[in-house]
Amino acid sequence: MANLTSHIHCQNCSMAALCLPYQLDQEGMNRLDTIIQRHKPLHKRDVLVNAGAPLKYLYAVRSGSLKSYTIDDNGVEQIIDFHLPGDLVGFDALAEGQHRSYSQALETTMLCEVPIVSLDELVIEMPSLRKQMMRLMSSEIFSSKQLLGTLNNRSAQQRLAHFLVTLSDRFKARGLSSISFRLTMTRADIGNYLGLSVETISRILSALQGEGVIDVQNKLVNIIEPARLRELAH
Known part of the structure; x- marks a missing residue:
């Protein structure tokens, strides 16, 4: 496995357009690739980072x-984000130099490690990389604000549809x-x-399926009426 993953580079990664290499020229990609390290695979429930850990990558x-x-003082967990391929994990640590949240794999997950010290140096030297970093951070801030709006102003059905x-x-x-x-x-x-109970999630999924908007089979979701689902999200 290690030999296979070592040959994956930014320029041939299918997620490059969503990640740091976006809009970098060939030289820029090569420079970025020299600092990136391949993290060993995470398995389901493996923890990538712990809250309070120093920012290294x-x-x-x-x-x-x-x-x-x-996790609050009473041991209550609050999920704040889900990360998919192309996403960067760790932006929450930039302000104070330590992670403010835990990150845990939901399935077998492959990652690239970007050393923060080396990245800081490249960002200074490469304006296009700095611009992409700003774009990614802006997107994360917008998503957080959008989530707050969803929780504050929408019904349970609207939240799940959204x-x-x-x-x-x-x-x-x-x-x-x-x-x-x-x-x-x-x-x-x-x-x-x-901010909903498991019972509420199950009830709404069943209702949406009954209305022919979606079809749910265990964890597989098929959206049958995309336009209708978007209407229900607003």
Whole structure:
């Protein structure tokens, strides 16, 4: 496995357009590739980073998925994000130099490690890389604000419909099917993320299936009426 993954480079990675190499020329990609390290595969439930750990790397998801979450003083977990291929994990640590949340694999996951010290040096020397870093951070901030708006202003059905629409759009951006995909997170995870109970998630999924909007078979979701689902999300 190590020999196979060592030959994966930025220029031939299918997620390059969503990650740090976006809009870099060949020389820029080569320079970025020299600092990137290939992380050993994570298996389901493996923890990538712990809250409070010092920032050493940003992690680019090559395949698989993760969830990021916090744990309060009472031991209550709150999921704050789900990471898909092309996403970067670790932006929350940039402000204070230490991770503010935990990140855990939802399935077998492959990652690239980007040493933060080396990345800082490249960002200074490469304006296009700096611009992409800003774009990625801006996107993460927008997603966080969008989640707050979803939780504060929408009904339970709207929250779940919005979650499914957002996942659909994210899969489409990765060249995957936007109408048929597998949920790697549990219903409990989805409920935690959206501020809903597992029972509410199950009830709404059943209702949407009964209305012919979606079809759910275990973790496989097929969106039968995409336009209708988008209407329900607003």
